[in-house]
Amino acid sequence: MKYVVVIGDGMADYPVPELHNRTPLEAARKPNMDYLAKNGEMGLVKTVPDGLQPGSDVANLSVFGYNPKLYYTGRSPLEAVSMGVSLGENDVAVRCNLVTLSDEEKYEDKTMIDYSAGEITTIEARELIKAISEKLNSDEFSFYPGISYRHCLVWKNGNLNLNLTPPHDISGKKIGDYLPKGEGGELLLSLMKESTKILKNHPINRERIRKGLNPATSIWLWGQGRKPSLETFYDKFKLSGSVISAVDLVRGIGMLAGLKPVYVEGATGNLHTNYRGKAMAALEELESGRDFVYIHVEAPDECGHQGLAESKVKAIELIDSELLGPLLQGLSKWDYSLLLLPDHPTPLSTRTHSGDPVPYVLYRKNKPMKNNYECYSEKSAALTGIFVEKGHTLIEKLINS
CATH class of the missing domain: 3.40.720.10 (Alkaline Phosphatase, subunit A)
Structure with missing residues (x-):
């Protein structure tokens, strides 16, 4: 059977x-x-x-x-297993989307234009996550590339007492009310803000704009959890x-x-x-x-x-x-x-x-x-x-x- x-x-x-x-x-x-x-x-x-x-x-x-x-125990740890990312007992995995936000100067005033950055290709996305990793990886945070717009952040000894919002829940909405809150929320928000500086003039995004495609203008962090059994x-x-x-x-x-x-x-x-x-x-x-x-x-x-x-x-x-x-x-x-x-x-x-x-x-x-x-x-x-x-x-x- x-x-x-x-x-x-x-x-x-x-x-x-x-x-x-x-x-x-x-x-x-x-x-x-x-x-x-x-x-x-x-x-x-x-x-x-x-x-x-x-x-x-x-x-x-x-x-x-x-x-x-x-x-x-959370979404991202399940994805991390498939990506071959090793999680320690106290590590927190966080889903990292590449998204398209509107271009207001103040981050809190931006709008979620596209939670998938125009369904960005895996090849393009890997280059962008590589650039983010080179600038933002530390003893505490590590970025790992996945498929298309879906990627992973590992936070060593991270917190779970956080309120993080899936980006597909706020399509077309201003992001100010949906930014990370709770213990360690400011740390994650700082990574999101820093990512905009790295992505803004990246050649991948310039080429996507030239083709009329949505660029990946920011990372968006959500779906936190520890490895289940x-x-x-x-x-x-x-x-x-x-x-x-x-x-x-x-x-x-x-x-x-x-x-x-x-x-x-x-x-x-x-x-x-x-x-x-x-x-x-x-x-x-x-x-x-x-x-x-x-x-x-x-x-x-x-x-x-x-x-x-x-x-x-x-x-x-x-x-x-x-x-x-x-x-x-x-x-x-x-x-x-x-x-x-x-x-x-x-x-x-x-x-x-x-x-x-x-x-x-x-x-x-x-x-x-x-x-x-x-x-x-x-x-x-x-x-x-x-x-x-x-x-x-x-x-x-x-x-x-």
């Missing part, structure tokens, strides 16, 4: 006028998802426990089968497995759980990613003897944060045609169970994460069901009356199926 989880990050949403009062899932042409819904178990699952922030870190921990209330996936479920994702966060959770990280050429974490490559990589892992594969696609989440309705629909359609289509065809040689869901909603209307329950489909090849569901969507899932309150138990339904 083979087991597969497919995550469309942030895929769930609310109806929006741009899509004739439909959600992106309702508006998208997605025959493979709809087939799974009509032949599987569909319902709602709460992946973000009450009291925790609705982020991909918390939600994916749940979907992997780990109770976030027991295991969650997870029971291995094999010890927990007696399955060997792999994780396929373009983002360090999801890959890091998988690695902490003892899953094999799989790197797919052309996997970017945005709309223009290698969907088919992820499907092929998953099938190769299963062919090699793995029991379980976790496939994560970031694209719908990025479109949600940017408020791009048509692009979010397109991302869902590409997951359906370029990932699910080849995947289902390749899986047909085995008995398998497949779980499809978003980790959390990223509503177009708010452009940030929501803790609302998300629609899931559990399809079992050897136990197909015949349902009258219209399609795979938030509304259809709610109408089934099936609700999984504890998200970390959903994977047990997959494996015990």
